[in-house]
Amino acid sequence: MRSLSSFFILCFVSFNNGIFCDAAPTLYDFGPGTIGAPMVFQVSTNYGTYEPTFEYRFKFDQFPQYDKTIVKYGFMEYKVTFESAKAGNYSVKIDVLHCRQGFPTYWIGTVNSTFQLTDSLTGTIAVNDDANKKVVSTAEAYKLTARMTYYFGFFDSANITYKWIINDEPQEGNDSVIQHTFSQPQLNNISVIVTATKTNGSGLIQKSGTFNTTLESRAPITNLTVDGPTEVKVFERLQLDCKIHGATPPFHYEYSFRMDKPYSEQITAMKDSNESFFSLIRYFSGKGTRSLKIVAKNDVSSFTKNMDISVY
Template sequence: MRILFSFGSPKEVPKDDQEKNKTETPSLPSVDLLDSASVLIPAARDWIKLSNIETVTIGIPVTFTVKIHHSTDTPSYQVRFKFSDFPNQNINISSTSNVVNYTVTFESTPKQDSTIMYYHIVNVDAWYCPLGVPSHEIGSSFSRFILSDSLSGFINVTQDILDPNLGGDSVSTTSPVKLSAKIHHSAGFFDSAIITYKWVVNGSPQEDNYDFIVRNFSQPKLNNISVLVSVSKTNPVFQKTELFTRTVHSKDPIQNLTTDGQNNIQLCKDETLQLNIKINGGTPTFYYCWEITNSSTAGRNTEPLSESLFWRKYFGEEPTNSSECEETEESSFNINSHFEEAGNKTLYIAVSNVASYSTKIMTISVHEREPLRQPEISDKEIESYLRSKNEIEFIKDMLTDFHNSSWKD
């Protein structure tokens, strides 16, 4: 929402702009508060956003983008870029577009100590110019960036596996691995450049001279990967060489999970489930988690909608960060759970070594305990009990007294 006020003159602008406006545009006539000349006061929803650029390479053009969020039918703006350490790169850009780009190339850095990570600051503010003169400030923003003399990039690792949450620095020994050299640059800057790649895998130079190689890591081990990237251009003159390294852990995949019990477990209320899960195959470290939920169907042992839903729920992209999962170097672990209520339950188990994962689903039927029944006791059982208690002689004496008494008539 914008509020309309009438003023005798536009809102005061910085002194530098006042001097500039004296020579570039005629001053506005003086009017009183009831004059029809109007100035729009910016609403709270007017703002700007500056692109976030973390690392800038010396000699490579970088583009700072400003997006202006401002409600008007006549866009006319002045965007001011001010660099704290590079005053020669400061600039004011006039535009009728809501997106303003400024491309700059830094040829050197004023900070000579390469051991210190120093952040440079760029401040940006945008002004509304309805009459060709800054009227009011729409918003301001700033960003900080590191200026580096090195190429910015990394080695990317991909593998043809079913779940995108796996991989990273851990790969399976059962399928090929693609290693790609990625270098960051402004769009089109390296189109005419000559780029060479020299790969080394586990200390052995590779013959491939491409931006990627495909290799099989068939044994569980740590694999050291490096690539030397050289870039050269003639217009503008540019030449840099950078070494990127990465360690990849190849692991045997998990085959399956087995238990020491049946898939359909029968328990009584107030009993405790004690279950041992064995991990078959796979290279540790293992990350495991489990969950017991209520189930409306007795004896259910089918998969949920997707086998990986439960896996993703707990592991996501970083298994080691899951607070509900535990890790082990062993090939087995125990599950213990006490049941205080009867009903049908479903037990979900998921295990990963990051290069692979396996899930298992089991059903648990918890029944009410049946009440104890008093057994029928025969005469022989009574006699046996009394004889064990040395009371049989007492009974015989009672019978003798009865036969000798007058009651028998």
């Protein structure tokens, strides 16, 4: 009994305006629920190769009218619309029990967690369909998409408007998607005001919210120049002065000297730097021609330089 209880550690996950529970001890939080729109508590248990029926006992301290017991095999969800709530943080307790022939047999675990309610719409801004992207290039145009938190189709029939503002400048268009080029290396503050209006029964419901993100735009590397000799004597100092052009730091560069004949040799090094200038200094103990590869990168670009160094 004790081993089963310790194995089924339940986690509580707020998933796109809902909550997900799984045997893995992992917590995700994708934002608060909106008052008047459906919020789904999704619960799943991972019982190895055997998945029995479970009894889920929901208890809301501040909303006892939504307390509910659900007996179900496998994946389960409980949809709740908090109509008369106030914005704030609330608590929920979920007891999970193993069932046999429709009756609870023993306790698996208990989830105690909090969830947040707000009177505003919630959502994110995705960059090229990536909600986690935070760095962009000054040489590209990007698709910005306003994504409302998942309300399970509640606003599908709503009239939705979008007002985009980038660096305090209102943008043209009122669609959920716009194209924009960030032409200067800088921090960019992006927001979109979303308003949804729909008929709900005999009444009208209107919700608004502002989604925000900050993107850092950086210039890409346009060239990598190398100044220095391509021939040196054995044990003579080789210094190659390298310059990254047209880019915004920070930088990462790596280089490798490789030779296959008259014997095999491989020399590699890498470094991070905020400077666009760096020097490669090497000494060689044997004759032969080394192939040199230099790769310079920043978060939005990469540039490669290849050359041969003859040691005599």
